[in-house]
Amino acid sequence: MREAFEYLIPSCVDEAIVLRRQIGEQGCFIAGGTEIVPRMNRGELAPIGLVELSRLQELCVLDHEDGGLRIGAMITHAEVERSPLTKGPWQALSDASSSIRSPQAINQGTIGGNIVFGVPSADLVPPFLALEANLRLKGANGERRLPLRDFLVGPYRNQLQDGEVLIEVRLSKADENFASAFCKAAKYRGLGLAIASVAAALTLREGRIHDARIAIGAATPVPRRIAEAEAFLEGKVPDERVLREAGQLVAAAAEPREDSIRASPFYKRRVLVPLTERAVASAAARSRAQSSEDNK
Amino acid sequence: MKIALTVNGKAHRLDVSPDTTLLMVLRDELRLIGAKRACDGGECGACTVLLGGDAMTSCTILAVTARDRQIVTVEGLARDGNLHPLQKAFIDRGALQCGFCAGGMLTAAKALLDRNPTPNRDQVKRALAGNLCRCAGYQEIIDAVLDAADTLRGDLR
Numbered sequence: 140m141r142e143a144f145e146y147l148i149p150s151c152v153d154e155a156i157v158l159r160r161q162i163g164e165q166g167c168f169i170a171g172g173t174e175i176v177p178r179m180n181r182g183e184l185a186p187i188g189l190v191e192l193s194r195l196q197e198l199c200v201l202d203h204e205d206g207g208l209r210i211g212a213m214i215t216h217a218e219v220e221r222s223p224l225t226k227g228p229w230q231a232l233s234d235a236s237s238s239i240r241s242p243q244a245i246n247q248g249t250i251g252g253n254i255v256f257g258v259p260s261a262d263l264v265p266p267f268l269a270l271e272a273n274l275r276l277k278g279a280n281g282e283r284r285l286p287l288r289d290f291l292v293g294p295y296r297n298q299l300q301d302g303e304v305l306i307e308v309r310l311s312k313a314d315e316n317f318a319s320a321f322c323k324a325a326k327y328r329g330l331g332l333a334i335a336s337v338a339a340a341l342t343l344r345e346g347r348i349h350d351a352r353i354a355i356g357a358a359t360p361v362p363r364r365i366a367e368a369e370a371f372l373e374g375k376v377p378d379e380r381v382l383r384e385a386g387q388l389v390a391a392a393a394e395p396r397e398d399s400i401r402a403s404p405f406y407k408r409r410v411l412v413p414l415t416e417r418a419v420a421s422a423a424a425r426s427r428a429q430s431s432e433d434n435k
Numbered sequence: 436m437k438i439a440l441t442v443n444g445k446a447h448r449l450d451v452s453p454d455t456t457l458l459m460v461l462r463d464e465l466r467l468i469g470a471k472r473a474c475d476g477g478e479c480g481a482c483t484v485l486l487g488g489d490a491m492t493s494c495t496i497l498a499v500t501a502r503d504r505q506i507v508t509v510e511g512l513a514r515d516g517n518l519h520p521l522q523k524a525f526i527d528r529g530a531l532q533c534g535f536c537a538g539g540m541l542t543a544a545k546a547l548l549d550r551n552p553t554p555n556r557d558q559v560k561r562a563l564a565g566n567l568c569r570c571a572g573y574q575e576i577i578d579a580v581l582d583a584a585d586t587l588r589g590d591l592r
Binding site: 144145146172173176177179180181190194217240241242243244245247264301327330331 | 436452453454456475476477478480481486489490492493494496498499500543546562564565566574
């Protein structure tokens with residue numbers, strides 16, 4: 140039986156899992172702390188112990204592997220923003236990380252925390268959904284992998300079992316000329332908590348969109364892909380009319396909450412149209428730039 | 436819990452309760468009160484300090500999490516009794532009214548200038564986007580940061 144509040148510092152992931160199970164359900168893992176510490180300060184969360192993850196080297200990997208990308212759960216938004224590895228096909232990630240609510244939170248917050256907390260407005264989730272990310276999880280019973288889209292089950296709810304840790308996010312090798320972008324509406328020039336956000340990923344071939352993936356944040360209970368807009372965009376030339384119609388399909392599929400303090404459902408639907416137009420246009424422009432780069 | 440913190444170049448050995456924030460240790464244990472306690476939730480930036488050179492809100496970091504790292508508070512900006520060019524520029528521009536946001540504004544601005552000695556106005560705004568000033572004296576604060584950048588570059592020549 141443990142008495143006073145404890146802060147435990149494991150030396151590896153396996154030890155972290157053991158410590159977390161010893162504390163029991165009233166313990167928490169702590170990553171960057173941007174969510175947990177304010178909640179503790181307000182008395183909304185009173186764990187009997189915390190297990191630190193932020194300094195575990197196994198969770199701080201950011202590397203290419205087989206043409207894909209591995210991003211450790213404890214990589215910070217600042218690291219994603221600055222890394223040359225999160226550019227090219229995966230630029231939506233760097234767009235999203237650099238838009239996190241303040242420079243201070245960009246420095247402190249982690250990719251893993253952003254995913255695991257399950258906030259409906261989590262900025263990294265729409266880009267990762269559009270990039271079809273897979274998660275590597277580890278617990279007392281070993282490792283498993285799960286697509287991100289199956290991981291999030293509701294606001295603040297995910298598939299992590301007791302004592303399980305998110306190790307890393309994996310992206311598979313991108314097709315040639317595949318490109319992505321992320322756009323959001325927020326209070327100050329795209330910085331701040333998202334009112335609504337859109338991630339787009341696509342491949343442009345002979346001027347036409349293929350394999351479009353559109354995911355939205357802060358406008359559905361959990362961020363999700365919008366299949367109607369994706370199907371509509373297949374084979375289309377991204378002109379003004381096409382972009383507008385894709386935006387309208389996204390707005391129609393959104394399920395904004397009535398009681399959001401940041402914006403009314405009417406406003407969120409309205410702003411999703413230009414956000415979609417910009418995200419798709421930007422991804423298309425990046426795809427075009429990559430193909431002209433390759434032909435040099 | 437016994438921890439070592441290096442604050443403004445000085446090493447401290449402290450015995451802290453592990454649920455105490457870095458902000459409260461700085462203020463209550465080390466008596467460095469330039470970092471202010473306001474929102475206690477990472478919303479206002481008044482408690483901003485540099486941790487390993489990066490601006491972070493000390494109210495969202497537990498003191499134990501900051502162990503063995505270099506921390507700089509606004510008290511660490513002046514050298515040998517001489518104000519830092521940022522502090523001088525804030526005075527010259529009249530950039531502060533009540534002054535409650537000063538510690539956070541100055542440390543956030545220092546993080547920017549350490550990384551980017553030639554920021555433009557938009558880059559300054561972005562670097563200060565996590566810091567609120569309730570007197571709304573933002574224009575003068577931005578002007579002061581740009582002035583200080585000029586001064587610092589001049590010093591290097």
